[in-house]
Amino acid sequence: MKHHVALFALLGSVPATLGLWPIPRSLETGTSALKLAANFNIELDVPNPPADLSAAVSRSANYIKTDNLERLVVDRGASNSTAVAHAPQLKSLVLSLESGSPVRSIMEEATLELGTRREEYKLDVPASGASATLTANSTLGLLRGLSTFEQLWYDLSGETYTIQAPISVVDTPAYPFRGFMLDTARNYFAVSDIKRTLDAMSWVKMSQLHWHVVDSQSFPIQITGFMDLAEKGAYSSSMIYTPEDVQDIVQYAGERGIDVMVEIDMPGHTAIISEAHPDFVACAEASPWATFASGEPQCLMKPLISRLDTLWPLEPPAGQLRFASAAVQNFTVGLLNEVAKMFPSNIVSTGGDELNTECYTEDAETQAILQETGQDLEQALSGFIQAAHGTLKAQGKTPAVWEEMVLDHNVTLSNDTVVLVWISSMDAAAVAAKNFRIVHAPSDYFYLDCGAGEWIGSDPEANSWCDPFKTWQKSYTFDPLANLTEAQTSLVLGGEQLLWTEQSSPANLDPIVWPRAASSAEVFWTGATLPGGKPRNGTEALPRLHDVAFRMAQRGIRAIPLQPLWCALRPGKCNLNS
Amino acid sequence: MKHHVALFALLGSVPATLGLWPIPRSLETGTSALKLAANFNIELDVPNPPADLSAAVSRSANYIKTDNLERLVVDRGASNSTAVAHAPQLKSLVLSLESGSPVRSIMEEATLELGTRREEYKLDVPASGASATLTANSTLGLLRGLSTFEQLWYDLSGETYTIQAPISVVDTPAYPFRGFMLDTARNYFAVSDIKRTLDAMSWVKMSQLHWHVVDSQSFPIQITGFMDLAEKGAYSSSMIYTPEDVQDIVQYAGERGIDVMVEIDMPGHTAIISEAHPDFVACAEASPWATFASGEPQCLMKPLISRLDTLWPLEPPAGQLRFASAAVQNFTVGLLNEVAKMFPSNIVSTGGDELNTECYTEDAETQAILQETGQDLEQALSGFIQAAHGTLKAQGKTPAVWEEMVLDHNVTLSNDTVVLVWISSMDAAAVAAKNFRIVHAPSDYFYLDCGAGEWIGSDPEANSWCDPFKTWQKSYTFDPLANLTEAQTSLVLGGEQLLWTEQSSPANLDPIVWPRAASSAEVFWTGATLPGGKPRNGTEALPRLHDVAFRMAQRGIRAIPLQPLWCALRPGKCNLNS
Incomplete structure (x- = not known):
């Protein structure tokens, strides 16, 4: 100015x-x-x-x-x-x-x-x-x-x-990828909630909805030829996205400059598929999910804690696709083939986070297949992922995966695969070292659900695994190029803030997301410096972010106040060092 | 059963x-x-x-x-x-x-x-x-x-x-006092928001709205004879509670079995009164509120951290009533006299938290009065509070105060004064030792705003002073009789969960409060044991609290889900030790 x-x-x-x-x-x-x-x-x-x-x-x-x-x-x-x-x-x-x-x-x-x-x-x-x-x-x-x-x-x-x-x-x-991820599987969101979110995203020039549509708890999307998945896996017949709903959402998004990357998370996070196909899922009923936590590991969700200093809760229900099975591969390829047709986006994610390999060690059916085919588990996993990505690529799609597929498994992935880094912002460098393109989705900066308490019973002293709450101020300090070499900077596509919905529903969608998620929208649009060349900083940004929140409110978004109105009306007066 | x-x-x-x-x-x-x-x-x-x-x-x-x-x-x-x-x-x-x-x-x-x-x-x-x-x-x-x-x-x-x-x-x-406190001064809430909250409170048999109606940031209540306070101190002419609004709210509450205890916090938390009466307020403009934090203590809000292991943020704006002044006492007595008439409740709170006495050390006007009257600051404070409480008692009201009035000052209070314990649950015993009746409002159990990040600029790593988030599970474990002797148990009137609204507005009122605040409603209604005599515990309570949340949702309250619907439909399946 x-x-x-x-x-x-x-x-x-x-x-x-x-x-x-x-x-x-x-x-x-x-x-x-x-x-x-x-x-x-x-x-x-x-x-x-x-x-x-x-x-x-x-x-x-x-x-x-x-x-x-x-x-x-x-x-x-x-x-x-x-x-x-x-x-x-x-x-x-x-x-x-x-x-x-x-x-x-x-x-x-x-x-x-x-x-x-x-x-x-x-x-x-x-x-x-x-x-x-x-x-x-x-x-x-x-x-x-x-x-x-x-x-x-x-x-x-x-x-x-x-x-x-x-x-x-x-x-x-x-950066081209300025995203928001919504999980519609832990709890359901109506089409109107998603559209309202798309509106708000477009106002701050976000370009990408990452739609984590299914997970272990529910399968709310109807897919042609696979209708039994939603019929048996949705929370209710009214908590379903029909093909028409999907078309409606991608059209609404597209008209607002937003691409929709759908994620069909696999082979973990798939317990609910057992409702329609019990044979496809290992460990679904084998043992209570929480037995593992009490010292008797059996066949359960095992968090990948190797690179984290903190434990996080296991999550029910247990159950993962028997990826070594030819029938499961055929099912998956067919499913992804249909999913790819439903979404105009160039990118489709096959997820791949938090795979518990111990599950398969104890799964007799998987062990029999491995013995028969002479493969080890990682070879079978690589074959499964390659088949899944093959059908996507045949339809002109670029596959996306969570970081574990690159960092924790021996899976052969094509070089154009997009890798979402979530466990820690520190993992971006390792992904870049393998020469994959990166979308930053780090839990230590961008997880909108952190800090709201533990939802798993029954420890009254428990807090969320990713405490503390990720403030907009913290998200705003994110450096997309941290720990990367000059040559690796071109691998960064952008990033996203994420809402996992164990404790969210339409009731708190707007207030938990807005205006907080706007912070990354600016990080990835504006880049490192303000016009004029000074580095971005939260003190400069706050009055503008107040403006975002109040303008959103005028447009029907239940964006929360960042401060007492007294402060919003007096820029700078509520800073600690003003 | x-x-x-x-x-x-x-x-x-x-x-x-x-x-x-x-x-x-x-x-x-x-x-x-x-x-x-x-x-x-x-x-x-x-x-x-x-x-x-x-x-x-x-x-x-x-x-x-x-x-x-x-x-x-x-x-x-x-x-x-x-x-x-x-x-x-x-x-x-x-x-x-x-x-x-x-x-x-x-x-x-x-x-x-x-x-x-x-x-x-x-x-x-x-x-x-x-x-x-x-x-x-x-x-x-x-x-x-x-x-x-x-x-x-x-x-x-x-x-x-x-x-x-x-x-x-x-x-x-x-216990008779089963409460919820709403702060309508940091950000404003419409009458309809308060009524919706009263409805939800009544469904879980809560008996007391503690209406923290004014604070340093705004003075939204119109009081006959003192109309300039709201005229100059409300955020806008539309963000005001008229006498008719107050009557509407107390009537609506009363019909639902809820008493409204209004709080006019004093002599701290009164900066906004300087808009109408600059002479009544010390330190209002003397120096930026945050100077104190940077090592140059002047005339500012000083948090009472003596009994806490943690620092919490100073809060703008600075400014406190010159309670030693006869004019200020007259003003206060007149104000409380009118306030008492507006509320049918037997209880009125004069607050009294977080008084920064250093402010008065540097306030020439206060020092002159003290010298003239031969009083020290605590004597003047005691006189002020006695005058304030005297006018309440003359109208048949019981005064209530925050714990500092009992624990940190030499104020003479009548024995029937109700004391709200907020700094720490550990302070109840000290209040009981002085033989005052107690309302439990401890920040370590019942503060609904904790864990949502720091609203004061400009430290991106800062979190809320009272981290972590107070889960319903934690609140539910509260023991109203902890550390009290058998003889002191009769001093406990009950307790309340509290929403301080630096980062809240109608946009997140329902989701930040419900169903969480129902936890204390059961603590103070049901007491220590379930019917049948077993102790209350969160594992038993969770399915019932799901029911509360879903029934509230059916009635138009934006109560949040406590877990994925998968868990809500399968009682016990998402407990860690199930």
Whole structure:
């Protein structure tokens, strides 16, 4: 921001906070008031615009009309009234594509392979009232620019204004994968909850929903040819995602610039499949899941604690796919083949976390197969994963896996496999050393469920395995390139914040996620430095994140306050070293 | 429960969980199915019933019709269908008062002095279909019995049934004060949010709302003759409780068996009063609140850490009433006189926590007064508190204070003063040693805000001062009589769970409170032992608390799930030592 000292002298106001989130890579602002004309209009100067671009323009125009967000200062902007009264009026924002740009729909662009999506845009808002312009070389870039434009405006007695014109933005994300993971298996979320979340994600330019749709506890997705999985494994007949629901969700996401990476976690985290196919699952009923914890290891979920200093709870129910079995491989290949067809995304995850190999040591059926085929367990696992990934690749998909598939098993994976690092942020370097592409999903920074207590009975003194709560301030300090060599930096695709839902449902979805998850949205869009070159830091970010929370609230998201309103209205006054 | 082995053999079902919360002091259940007749009716056999009793009956009848809660078992009760089809039909519940009982309104009874309210009741539901009966010696007792009756019923394809008839309950609370504290000053809550909370409180027989209505950050309550406090100290003109709002809230609470203890915290936590009366407040602008923390103690909030092993954050803004000043005393007495008139409760709290005495050492005005009057600071404080309490007592009120007024200052308090113990559960014994009555509000068990991160900028590694999160399991283990002598047990009035709202708003009110706060509701209603004499324990309680959460959800409270639904439907299967 330039000249802001002059501005504040002029307006007699406290320092203005431009509520942009994520903050653009390059940003220049002025000191003039500018307001929207009563007939303000967003013009789409794109011949035959895709329907989802026209819809995005309509949404944006609507947000600008209905946000009615007052400035977060004590007088809520009243001191700007004279300046606003005399301010030039902005009559239009004109959107155009640079010549030669392909005119794809937003959804087509957003579901391209990671690294090939174009999201950059240029936004100019003159102080004079002359038309503002938004240009990009893709419809997706125009969508990102609209999200920025929406965040420029405040309400004062019905006038929609800024006091920082002219505004000039040249923007492009630092990383393509800016994600949020939702687990819909521990507890169920309605389609409307997912859509509401997608809306909020798009406002902060997030690009990726990681949909952890199934797990040991329930199988809520209907898959053609495999309908018995949901019929017997969903929590109820009303807690199911039909193929139409899936189509609805991926379309809704795509139109908002969000790609949906579905995860069918395997071969662990699959106990619920035993409801439809008891023969496919080892250890499902063999013994109570918790016996292992009481000193008699049998056939149970075994957490991979080797690289963690802390124990975390085993999780019921037990049961894992008998991956060595040809029947199970056929089933899995067929299932993934159908799943791949349901999702337009280029990426599909086969999960692969927390595999308890002891289960198979005691599983007579698996041991018989291994003996018959002359394979050891890891060879069988590698064959299973290769078959699974083979069917994905045959459909043009890139497979994604949790880090254990790379770090803890001898599985042959193709070089383009995307690896999600979750156990610890420290593990990224080991994945990079194996030359795989990385999505950061570290539990020590990005797990939104940590710190809410232990849900497993029955120890009253127990806390969550990943205590403490991961604050937005902590997430915001994440360095995507930590411990990587210069040569390895190109392996980083981005990262995501994650909500495991053992203790979440639609009841607390919004408050546990927002505005916290916006922190990584900025980490992975803006990168290491603020416009102007200073490093990102939480003290600078806080007033802007307040803005995000309050704007989200105006749009129907139950985002929580980060501080007492007293602090939100007095930027800097509640910092420890202010 | 008796004969349940026979029952399960008969119905071919898993063990039934009677979803009563708090569990009655005495309870006998049978093994028969019983369903409500289509024309089931609650008859009020009370001549000239008070309006709030009739309203309670209507609410109860409505809940029974609309709860539609299925049993929390895998088949959701389908295995009970034959038994339910052939079950006798219950046509009526008859409510009556024991002869000679005074016919007060529920509200009148609920706002009587603590220890004199009658809440006991007797409920009988025969297995035959003959009328169920609910008797009590007060309208408040009838209300408590209705809450129990509502919890007996489940839905199966439109039938409302139990499989545990006959049911016989004789019940009375262990402690009269079963509370919840809401802070409406750090962030604002609408009247509708408070009413929704009162509803949920009444369902688990909580008796006391502790309304921490004002604090340093805002003064949202309009008080006749002192309108400038809210006018200048509320966050906005729409974030105000008018006298009509207060009347609405206390009436709504009273009708639901809940007394409202308002707290006007003083002389600390009063910075916002400086907006209307700058002369009344010391240290308000003298220095940034956080200077103290950086090693230059001036005139700031000083936490009382002497009895804690941990530091907790100072909180902005600074500023405390100049209690030594006659003008401030007059103001305070006048204010409390009006506040006392607004609340029908017998108890009013004057707070008194976290007073920073250093502030006054550096306050020239206070020092001048002390010199003039020949008092020391503690003498002046005692005079101030006595004046404040004197005006309350003149209106028939019992004063309540935070523990520091007893443990850290030389304040003369009347023997009937109620003392809230918050810093640590260990402090109860010291308060009891001074022979004051106790309300347990310990941060180490009952603070609902702990573990959600530090809201003060700007240390990204900081966590909440009272980490970790206080789980329901932890709260549930609270022993109200720990470290007290036999003779001191009569000093315990009960306890409360508390929500300080630095990081809360209506957005997360329900999920941060429910069902967690129900844990203390049972601790203080049921006491140390389950019906039958076994000690209360979380493993037994969990399935019943699931029931509370799901029934609350059916009634519009955004209560969170305590576990994956897989666990909720399989009682015991997710315990570590099951």
